[in-house]
Amino acid sequence: VSAPYITFLSDYGYLDEFVGVCHGVIARRCPGALVIEITHAIPRHDIRTGALVLADALAFMPSAVHLAVVDPDVGAVGERARRAVAIRTAADDRLLVGPDNGLLMAAVKRFGGVAEAVEVSRSRERLEPVSRTFHGRDIFAPVAAALAAGEPLANVGEELDVKELRPLELPVARVSDGTLTTHVLRADHFGNLILDASAAQLAETGLQADAAVSVEVSGRVFRARYCLTFADVARGELLLYADSTRTAAIAVNHGSAAEHLGVMRDQELLVRAA
Amino acid sequence: VSAPYITFLSDYGYLDEFVGVCHGVIARRCPGALVIEITHAIPRHDIRTGALVLADALAFMPSAVHLAVVDPDVGAVGERARRAVAIRTAADDRLLVGPDNGLLMAAVKRFGGVAEAVEVSRSRERLEPVSRTFHGRDIFAPVAAALAAGEPLANVGEELDVKELRPLELPVARVSDGTLTTHVLRADHFGNLILDASAAQLAETGLQADAAVSVEVSGRVFRARYCLTFADVARGELLLYADSTRTAAIAVNHGSAAEHLGVMRDQELLVRAA
Amino acid sequence: VSAPYITFLSDYGYLDEFVGVCHGVIARRCPGALVIEITHAIPRHDIRTGALVLADALAFMPSAVHLAVVDPDVGAVGERARRAVAIRTAADDRLLVGPDNGLLMAAVKRFGGVAEAVEVSRSRERLEPVSRTFHGRDIFAPVAAALAAGEPLANVGEELDVKELRPLELPVARVSDGTLTTHVLRADHFGNLILDASAAQLAETGLQADAAVSVEVSGRVFRARYCLTFADVARGELLLYADSTRTAAIAVNHGSAAEHLGVMRDQELLVRAA
Numbered sequence: 111v112s113a114p115y116i117t118f119l120s121d122y123g124y125l126d127e128f129v130g131v132c133h134g135v136i137a138r139r140c141p142g143a144l145v146i147e148i149t150h151a152i153p154r155h156d157i158r159t160g161a162l163v164l165a166d167a168l169a170f171m172p173s174a175v176h177l178a179v180v181d182p183d184v185g186a187v188g189e190r191a192r193r194a195v196a197i198r199t200a201a202d203d204r205l206l207v208g209p210d211n212g213l214l215m216a217a218v219k220r221f222g223g224v225a226e227a228v229e230v231s232r233s234r235e236r237l238e239p240v241s242r243t244f245h246g247r248d249i250f251a252p253v254a255a256a257l258a259a260g261e262p263l264a265n266v267g268e269e270l271d272v273k274e275l276r277p278l279e280l281p282v283a284r285v286s287d288g289t290l291t292t293h294v295l296r297a298d299h300f301g302n303l304i305l306d307a308s309a310a311q312l313a314e315t316g317l318q319a320d321a322a323v324s325v326e327v328s329g330r331v332f333r334a335r336y337c338l339t340f341a342d343v344a345r346g347e348l349l350l351y352a353d354s355t356r357t358a359a360i361a362v363n364h365g366s367a368a369e370h371l372g373v374m375r376d377q378e379l380l381v382r383a384a
Numbered sequence: 385v386s387a388p389y390i391t392f393l394s395d396y397g398y399l400d401e402f403v404g405v406c407h408g409v410i411a412r413r414c415p416g417a418l419v420i421e422i423t424h425a426i427p428r429h430d431i432r433t434g435a436l437v438l439a440d441a442l443a444f445m446p447s448a449v450h451l452a453v454v455d456p457d458v459g460a461v462g463e464r465a466r467r468a469v470a471i472r473t474a475a476d477d478r479l480l481v482g483p484d485n486g487l488l489m490a491a492v493k494r495f496g497g498v499a500e501a502v503e504v505s506r507s508r509e510r511l512e513p514v515s516r517t518f519h520g521r522d523i524f525a526p527v528a529a530a531l532a533a534g535e536p537l538a539n540v541g542e543e544l545d546v547k548e549l550r551p552l553e554l555p556v557a558r559v560s561d562g563t564l565t566t567h568v569l570r571a572d573h574f575g576n577l578i579l580d581a582s583a584a585q586l587a588e589t590g591l592q593a594d595a596a597v598s599v600e601v602s603g604r605v606f607r608a609r610y611c612l613t614f615a616d617v618a619r620g621e622l623l624l625y626a627d628s629t630r631t632a633a634i635a636v637n638h639g640s641a642a643e644h645l646g647v648m649r650d651q652e653l654l655v656r657a658a
Numbered sequence: 659v660s661a662p663y664i665t666f667l668s669d670y671g672y673l674d675e676f677v678g679v680c681h682g683v684i685a686r687r688c689p690g691a692l693v694i695e696i697t698h699a700i701p702r703h704d705i706r707t708g709a710l711v712l713a714d715a716l717a718f719m720p721s722a723v724h725l726a727v728v729d730p731d732v733g734a735v736g737e738r739a740r741r742a743v744a745i746r747t748a749a750d751d752r753l754l755v756g757p758d759n760g761l762l763m764a765a766v767k768r769f770g771g772v773a774e775a776v777e778v779s780r781s782r783e784r785l786e787p788v789s790r791t792f793h794g795r796d797i798f799a800p801v802a803a804a805l806a807a808g809e810p811l812a813n814v815g816e817e818l819d820v821k822e823l824r825p826l827e828l829p830v831a832r833v834s835d836g837t838l839t840t841h842v843l844r845a846d847h848f849g850n851l852i853l854d855a856s857a858a859q860l861a862e863t864g865l866q867a868d869a870a871v872s873v874e875v876s877g878r879v880f881r882a883r884y885c886l887t888f889a890d891v892a893r894g895e896l897l898l899y900a901d902s903t904r905t906a907a908i909a910v911n912h913g914s915a916a917e918h919l920g921v922m923r924d925q926e927l928l929v930r931a932a
């Protein structure tokens with residue numbers, strides 16, 4: 111059998127040594143662990159994007175401890191303090207470690223929900239003194255490494271009622287009378303808009319491959335084409351498609367749909383055959 | 385013996401989770417494989433730069449499966465469709481996996497040409513459903529991982545006639561009567577111009593170390609110095625040198641030769657003693 | 659026991675294949691070695707920042723060979739030539755490999771100073787021909803890999819008198835009559851100013867948590883707050899704090915202290931209760 115895997119996602123970026131230092135902490139606690147960097151370029155403090163990228167990526171990850179850190183409230187005290195948690199999922203026994211701010215919850219949902227959760231802020235695995243600003247190093251990495259080294263979940267924290275976990279708030283798409291009411295979940299680095307609708311909901315709307323569709327945003331109507339790939343429309347034209355994770359998305363071929371439509375996160379779009 | 389190595393080069397960049405997801409796919413198919421990132425900053429869709437960087441880097445890589453993805457025609461159908469291939473080289477038994485668009489062929493040439501090639505578009509190793517946009521995840525990474533895990537080449541695809549492989553088109557430098565006729569292969573991130581001439585061809589031209597040379601571009605003549613390193617000329621001056629891969633290059637000390645000479649890829653330069 | 663670890667820090671950046679090629683060289687000499695990237699985003703040629711980041715990071719790294727390359731004088735000859743060295747520390751038997759320009763010396767100091775040092779420029783481990791520009795590939799990586807593979811220090815170079823090692827020049831903070839005289843060591847990517855004072859020296863100055871402090875720079879006086887974390891002051895306000903490595907630092911919440919104070923490296927700051 112191979113060494114245990116840890117996957118790692120964060121908004122730490124690549125300009126500083128934050129990621130490298132977490133690797134050092136992992137290597138000290140779980141020598142030989144293999145770390146897969148999912149990405150460290152989640153937009154700073156963007157919990158939702160982190161949660162969605164994590165959930166989509168996990169389908170392709172091996173059995174592992176999944177460490178994730180997007181943590182705008184690190185070090186906050188009192189009312190704004192957030193928990194630090196480790197979670198075991200109901201399906202596939204995935205272990206996830208990170209802040210209890212919704213970041214882990216889209217992935218947890220994909221794996222059948224929570225089987226067991228512990229609060230790890232005062233874990234015996236933490237590095238003392240715990241800093242106010244770098245819980246990735248002081249709490250999350252050592253807890254993830256301990257789990258990868260085989261520690262049972264119950265040993266790295268205090269039992270937590272599942273109902274106390276903070277959910278990830280997301281809009282919900284719906285189909286009615288051939289109209290898909292959908293919302294912008296996030297924009298990627300190219301300005302493509304990821305929606306809250308699935309490929310199945312696109313089909314349910316009755317759209318035909320290569321058909322013209324209308325996209326209505328705040329009363330303005332745009333023409334787009336429902337197709338398989340960017341090359342199916344001319345440069346500058348709008349397309350509606352299912353991306354490589356089977357999620358509905360809107361893009362402009364060689365352009366930015368975010369700019370073209372002038373939309374923001376959570377904005378509602380009405381999509382129907384044109 | 386250590387775990388198998390896979391090297392990975394692409395134009396995926398570091399802003400998205402594409403590279404990380406390919407790592408996950410590799411870990412699932414070949415647990416414990418060690419992945420060396422050659423670079424993921426190949427300019428987007430720049431097959432030639434990818435091919436040249438890959439060929440130069442491979443001389444320093446261990447025995448491995450070499451995964452490379454620069455794939456502007458991913459998902460194209462009909463006439464524009466390109467094959468997906470895996471190749472074993474005649475020398476040193478290197479295995480290369482990637483699109484059949486020339487990307488692998490400079491490296492293949494360095495290792496004695498093709499010993500065996502297979503088409504892997506419908507490989508039994510592929511992840512279904514194969515997306516239109518992310519063959520790195522769905523075809524190339526799983527095939528590379530299967531080879532690293534010990535699958536014979538014949539098991540991961542259909543036999544392919546070597547003559548059907550698409551070559552990499554490159555200009556060819558020549559020396560005649562003390563004049564080197566050479567061409568710009570690519571510019572690096574500093575604006576240094578990598579040429580198609582070798583250090584041996586520079587010597588054949590009769591240039592002496594530290595000599596003044598003339599560089600003629602489209603009728604304009606520039607003065608340069610043939611020397612060993614940037615520090616041998618003043619700031620802003622042009623130098624001709626053999627780079628760390630023994631390839632001829634032109635640079636401006638603390639500047640950009642690409643801007644200074646105003647040249648583009650494939651442009652012809654005439655180099656001789658001044 | 660796990661495979662040996664090598665940590666790697668440089669100013670090579672992520673745009674080129676330099677880091678990847680060094681990984682290949684390591685894998686050939688020490689198959690299975692696990693490499694931890696501390697960071698490759700040290701500002702180009704900034705030896706001091708490299709030295710300080712390395713020293714801070716090493717406290718969190720496992721027992722390893724620590725490879726570091728920030729090397730503005732690579733390839734220089736004659737008077738400007740610098741040595742290439744490998745060092746064993748007095749405490750904890752850490753092995754460090756890099757240019758002898760001060761880069762390694764802050765880390766060496768943290769681990770009790772030098773126990774043994776060798777000059778490796780002509781190491782039998784080097785890759786011939788050694789290039790003028792890429793000693794990371796040709797000297798430092800193969801020497802680090804040889805050490806990780808178990809070669810004794812004496813086998814990879816020629817013995818060197820400790821007194822010949824080039825020191826890292828740093829300013830020195832002092833506390834007198836309730837005034838801390840401190841200096842800017844470096845700015846991080848956010849414009850936070852890292853000082854040469856420790857958390858202990860801040861305490862020695864008699865500052866109280868949450869107290870107002872004055873910061874005098876070249877005769878100009880700024881008001882700041884001595885506190886634990888950014889959230890303790892309003893946006894745009896100046897704070898003095900101990901960072902996650904227990905080093906004194908000055909920042910502006912959601913801003914740049916470097917711009918706000920208009921200071922440069924090594925500039926003197928006088929800090930006292932306001």
